Amino acid sequence: MNAKDQEFREFFQAEFRPLRRLGYLLTGDWAEAEDLAQEAMVRTYRAWGRITERDRPGAYARSILVNRRRSLLRRSAVAAKHAEMLRAPEYQPAMGEEAMVLWEAIRSLPQRQRAAIVLRFYEDMSEADVAAVLEMPVGTVKSLVHRGVGKLREKLGPGWQTEGIPGGSDTP
């Protein structure tokens, strides 16, 4: 194994599982998440010499994964039905009722809003980083997060705390 392959393998071992988790949060399906993570890794490997210079292979792989998901969604009717059938029931998330309500609300968001919410709050990315991954202006990301949080608030009802969310606060 040459130095490039060794370096990439270390990256793979560190990042594959987080990438697969990101894929799951975007799709709700582990088989599809695995496929997205694999595809992101293949493309990252092919671009490895280029992206290591920028020292952001993790962000690059996430960008590939998220945008791959978006392009697949354009052909989503079959994929959605198909993914539903392949979903392994034993890997459904184990969580309480309140968290399940929130998870279902996140899953029901439109894809771009969902991606922005997942990257912003699960991956802890800055708005600028989310914008880079989603390949859109920062202003659009702010708008997506704002509208996503608004929709979540709408779905969850008034009982939820909204302190600290940009555009999500009920208090003056």
Added chain:
Amino acid sequence: MKMEDHFKETMNRAVANEPPVLDSWDRFERRLGRARRWRIAAAVAGAAAVIAAAVIVVPQLGTSPTPLPKITQPPDPYFGWLNAEDPIGQWKLQHPPTWRVAHFEGVYEVLPPGEVATPAGEPTFAVTIARLSGELEPSAAAEDPTVVRGEWRGGRPYLRIEQKAGDGSVGYIYRIDWSPPCAFQTQGTVCDFEPSVLVVHVYSSDQARFDRYSEDADLVARSIEYWDTTPPPVPASS
């Protein structure tokens, strides 16, 4: 707790019960290595074709043709059917003349008479066809004992997956390896591609419709064949 903390905690819980990562590196290497293997296979196939042509065709030059035996053909189940094709998804199929083909956003639906297509509502019976990126074998299929594996037209491997919707609907899916054959490639050119699958879903919202249409629907599905629309490479100027 801030709402953003709720988000993070909920998403962490959502991924906490994840399936084990078993052979991801092997799968990655297989996926990465496929393009390389295709290049080698294409070169070997090209050489084999030239040798076969020399062995079979050359000795027959100058000899008188021998009459071929008559073969009684069984009735053609596709007699009178219409053709449909998708140059982007690179497939062709046949369907009964009373059925129609609807198309939206890269997804095709072959519909019996009277059935509504997706943009206008939810179909109650359809053969849905879409080409998607990805490997033939999704990880969940590997653990499913009901998945049947076989060989499609042109030797393409496929899976047949029974529908498990639990809402009274019935049907099944053919998942066919739809990666390009790269047969036109010659040595020195790159045969690089992304693995892709053709997902053919025979879907019925209820058993009665399935009983009524499934025979024709399966013939539609099984008529699907690869359509190589890739232009041949321009020979390199010396």
